[in-house]
Amino acid sequence: MQPDKLFSRSARLMQPSPIRRMAGLVNQPGVISFAGGMPNPATFPDKDLRRILDEIVERDGSRIFQYGITRGLPEFCELLAGLLTKRGVTIGDGQGLMVTNGSQQGLNLVSQVFLDPGDVVLVESPSYVGALACFRNHQAELVGVAQDEDGIVPEDLAEQAATLAAAGKRVKFLYCIPNFQNPSGVTITPARRARIVEIARRHGFLIVEDDPYGELYFSGVKPGDIRPLKALPEGEDVIYLSSFSKVVTPGLRTAYLAGPEWVIARLELAKQAADLCSSSLDQRLIYEYCRRGLYEAHLQEVRDFYDVKCQAMLKAMEQSMPAGITWTRPRGGMFLWGTLPGGMDAEALAMEAVQHLRVAFIHGGPFFVDGTGQNTFRLTFAKEDVPAIEQGVRLLADFFLSKVAAL
Amino acid sequence: MQPDKLFSRSARLMQPSPIRRMAGLVNQPGVISFAGGMPNPATFPDKDLRRILDEIVERDGSRIFQYGITRGLPEFCELLAGLLTKRGVTIGDGQGLMVTNGSQQGLNLVSQVFLDPGDVVLVESPSYVGALACFRNHQAELVGVAQDEDGIVPEDLAEQAATLAAAGKRVKFLYCIPNFQNPSGVTITPARRARIVEIARRHGFLIVEDDPYGELYFSGVKPGDIRPLKALPEGEDVIYLSSFSKVVTPGLRTAYLAGPEWVIARLELAKQAADLCSSSLDQRLIYEYCRRGLYEAHLQEVRDFYDVKCQAMLKAMEQSMPAGITWTRPRGGMFLWGTLPGGMDAEALAMEAVQHLRVAFIHGGPFFVDGTGQNTFRLTFAKEDVPAIEQGVRLLADFFLSKVAAL
Numbered sequence: 001m002q003p004d005k006l007f008s009r010s011a012r013l014m015q016p017s018p019i020r021r022m023a024g025l026v027n028q029p030g031v032i033s034f035a036g037g038m039p040n041p042a043t044f045p046d047k048d049l050r051r052i053l054d055e056i057v058e059r060d061g062s063r064i065f066q067y068g069i070t071r072g073l074p075e076f077c078e079l080l081a082g083l084l085t086k087r088g089v090t091i092g093d094g095q096g097l098m099v100t101n102g103s104q105q106g107l108n109l110v111s112q113v114f115l116d117p118g119d120v121v122l123v124e125s126p127s128y129v130g131a132l133a134c135f136r137n138h139q140a141e142l143v144g145v146a147q148d149e150d151g152i153v154p155e156d157l158a159e160q161a162a163t164l165a166a167a168g169k170r171v172k173f174l175y176c177i178p179n180f181q182n183p184s185g186v187t188i189t190p191a192r193r194a195r196i197v198e199i200a201r202r203h204g205f206l207i208v209e210d211d212p213y214g215e216l217y218f219s220g221v222k223p224g225d226i227r228p229l230k231a232l233p234e235g236e237d238v239i240y241l242s243s244f245s246k247v248v249t250p251g252l253r254t255a256y257l258a259g260p261e262w263v264i265a266r267l268e269l270a271k272q273a274a275d276l277c278s279s280s281l282d283q284r285l286i287y288e289y290c291r292r293g294l295y296e297a298h299l300q301e302v303r304d305f306y307d308v309k310c311q312a313m314l315k316a317m318e319q320s321m322p323a324g325i326t327w328t329r330p331r332g333g334m335f336l337w338g339t340l341p342g343g344m345d346a347e348a349l350a351m352e353a354v355q356h357l358r359v360a361f362i363h364g365g366p367f368f369v370d371g372t373g374q375n376t377f378r379l380t381f382a383k384e385d386v387p388a389i390e391q392g393v394r395l396l397a398d399f400f401l402s403k404v405a406a407l
Numbered sequence: 408m409q410p411d412k413l414f415s416r417s418a419r420l421m422q423p424s425p426i427r428r429m430a431g432l433v434n435q436p437g438v439i440s441f442a443g444g445m446p447n448p449a450t451f452p453d454k455d456l457r458r459i460l461d462e463i464v465e466r467d468g469s470r471i472f473q474y475g476i477t478r479g480l481p482e483f484c485e486l487l488a489g490l491l492t493k494r495g496v497t498i499g500d501g502q503g504l505m506v507t508n509g510s511q512q513g514l515n516l517v518s519q520v521f522l523d524p525g526d527v528v529l530v531e532s533p534s535y536v537g538a539l540a541c542f543r544n545h546q547a548e549l550v551g552v553a554q555d556e557d558g559i560v561p562e563d564l565a566e567q568a569a570t571l572a573a574a575g576k577r578v579k580f581l582y583c584i585p586n587f588q589n590p591s592g593v594t595i596t597p598a599r600r601a602r603i604v605e606i607a608r609r610h611g612f613l614i615v616e617d618d619p620y621g622e623l624y625f626s627g628v629k630p631g632d633i634r635p636l637k638a639l640p641e642g643e644d645v646i647y648l649s650s651f652s653k654v655v656t657p658g659l660r661t662a663y664l665a666g667p668e669w670v671i672a673r674l675e676l677a678k679q680a681a682d683l684c685s686s687s688l689d690q691r692l693i694y695e696y697c698r699r700g701l702y703e704a705h706l707q708e709v710r711d712f713y714d715v716k717c718q719a720m721l722k723a724m725e726q727s728m729p730a731g732i733t734w735t736r737p738r739g740g741m742f743l744w745g746t747l748p749g750g751m752d753a754e755a756l757a758m759e760a761v762q763h764l765r766v767a768f769i770h771g772g773p774f775f776v777d778g779t780g781q782n783t784f785r786l787t788f789a790k791e792d793v794p795a796i797e798q799g800v801r802l803l804a805d806f807f808l809s810k811v812a813a814l
Binding site for chain 2: 005006007008009010011014015016017038041042044046049050053054057058061062063064065066067068100101102104105108112113114115116119130133134137138172204205206245249250251252253266269270272273274275276277278279280281282285
């Protein structure tokens with residue numbers, strides 16, 4: 001057989017994530033890891049989940065194990081609608097909701113429903129690599145939009161949109177992670193959110209708002225700071241994705257998306273052909289977990305858990321990082337983002353650090369779509385405990401100092 | 408917003424299954440249903456699954472709830488490889504394996520990796536509507552291949568392949584369900600399997616072998632009758648899909664596919680962008696269920712369960728169906744296939760039957776890609792018990808008799 005003759009054009013373009021190449025090194029014992037992007041398993045409420053599992057399987061028996069509805073278990077969807085109401089997003093009245101296998105499936109279905117080869121997707125610079133891979137698999141052209149400590153820069157968004165329109169390009173949507181972004185830790189300010197929605201409407205493209213971290217806010221954050229773009233007066237066409245992966249457990253593949261019914265109806269058809277339905281067991285388990293009020297109480301614990309680690313990392317950074325290195329101050333989520341002096345190669349440093357220093361972090365280049373960001377890096381505070389965070393940051397600071405001094 | 412301007416070309420083509428329109432009627436209480444395609448929940452081993460769930464969550468704790476590997480839980484993949492060995496399919500030595508969320512996801516990933524718009528997929532006439540929808544969503548051109556009581560007609564396959572090649576069309580693969588096919592209940596004979604593999608090799612297209620029903624054979628079937636095309640000496644390029652949906656439970660979305668490593672590696676990249684990984688809980692649950700030897704014992708029970716129902720349906724058909732109506736004699740699976748005299752409209756009859764007779768079946772037209780099959784229908788014996796099967800067939804026979812007499 002001749003693979004290259006048989007593969008589709010998109011399959012021929014598929015590439016393993018450049019970050020995955022480091023995975024083998026990162027997970028070695030003895031390595032302090034600021035790499036990876038997984039939630040800390042210490043936050044998983046496995047005792048509660050075990051008890052609920054036992055009760056629901058006893059109570060519901062074989063009903064649990066039958067095929068489910070493509071949009072999701074009806075009572076679960078109702079609960080999710082209630083959860084979204086608290087964030088200011090109303091389902092019904094032309095708005096719909098669907099359960100997906102993680103938000104990654106939501107992103108893939110959105111890509112399938114909106115992207116033809118050559119269509120433009122606007123993405124934050126930097127952005128989540130899993131989303132970039134998904135859009136690339138649908139042969140989209142990815143265009144980066146500038147981002148600073150306040151999130152997407154509206155002026156740049158408007159300018160990019162105008163330039164692309166003038167060049168005859170078709171922008172289908174802006175993909176953004178407004179709260180405690182992966183990878184940057186940055187949050188878009190309320191004022192900018194309103195402007196972004198307004199720019200999208202004016203230029204006729206959609207917004208795909210990915211919000212896996214919104215519930216993971218730290219002390220001092222007010223609801224108004226992180227209100228979804230979809231909750232804005234003109235946000236009805238926004239497609240909003242959220243997930244239980246970071247706040248309960250990712251092994252249960254249970255996320256959800258909300259959007260205008262004309263979008264959800266089409267996404268439902270795409271999901272039906274993509275996998276018929278999501279796991280009944282996973283959905284019922286998360287449903288019961290929420291219904292019993294355990295989710296809200298658990299959330300507060302998880303927020304505190306990551307808040308402590310984040311503050312420890314930020315404090316250690318302040319104390320030890322050499323001049324010339326800057327970083328973001330996340331107010332939630334799992335990540336912070338660093339920038340080395342221009343010309344430094346974060347990828348080479350990451351490789352050297354994990355091998356010789358036994359401290360792992362992720363180089364920033366792959367999070368950009370334009371080849372920039374070679375001097376940037378991502379740190380997660382999710383995995384290690386506070387002493388390891390302090391030790392790791394100190395080691396990293398000394399390491400960076402030696403490299404900056406050698407410039 | 409202007410949906411039609413924003414949707415992708417494939418999204419604009421997506422259509423709800425014509426079968427789904429009947430779903431509301433079929434599921435009314437009091438209806439004897441030979442429609443639907445779900446396994447009977449009485450076959451789900453929920454007591455065993457409950458016990459295992461409790462044990463594995465206690466033993467493995469939060470490990471169960473973390474993100475998993477895209478290809479699937481390693482120990483589960485190893486077990487699946489052993490299971491395939493028993494069917495004559497060897498993993499390793501250039502062959503790989505991956506876990507999917509039901510075989511529907513496998514079909515969608517295969518479509519994504521192989522199909523560009525306009526590529527041809529050869530399908531059995533009739534074939535599984537969920538697969539047809541999936542291929543259509545990737546803008547494939549579907550071409551039907553003749554099928555009789557012995558399965559795909561090799562002469563027709565060869566002729567179609569030659570005609571398509573002469574017309575400059577690019578055939579990417581043949582999609583087939585060789586054992587107890589949905590919808591026809593037909594099984595491809597061993598002699599024809601060898602010829603089909605040979606024709607595919609000669610014409611340079613792949614075979615996608617979907618085998619959800621192979622383990623559901625009835626008494627009298629020998630292993631040699633249903634050996635996978637992939638197990639044939641020249642079958643190494645065959646992509647083979649199988650699933651636990653019909654033989655354990657479909658609510659746990661746990662299926663698997665095997666194929667040449669060059670295919671699996673690309674499918675893995677596609678799955679990574681499609682949903683990162685399958686449910687850890689579902690995989691561990693099925694893994695433990697198999698590892699403890701419960702699967703083999705359970706299979707025999709499920710086979711007997713459906714065998715009894717099938718024989719009851721066949722016997723009732725023999726006794727009561729009027730002349731001019733023919734049907735297949737399935738040796739496994741969940742379906743049999745009927746043909747009414749030419750010119751009769753099975754869709755109108757199905758609608759009338761469910762409304763007035765309170766007996767539901769599915770019209771055959773949507774299972775064909777060329778607009779034929781208007782006088783065909785599918786019956787499942789999976790759902791009803793033997794008395795209901797006997798009663799339903801008798802009612803249906805009288806109903807058909809009145810319609811045939813009126814011709």
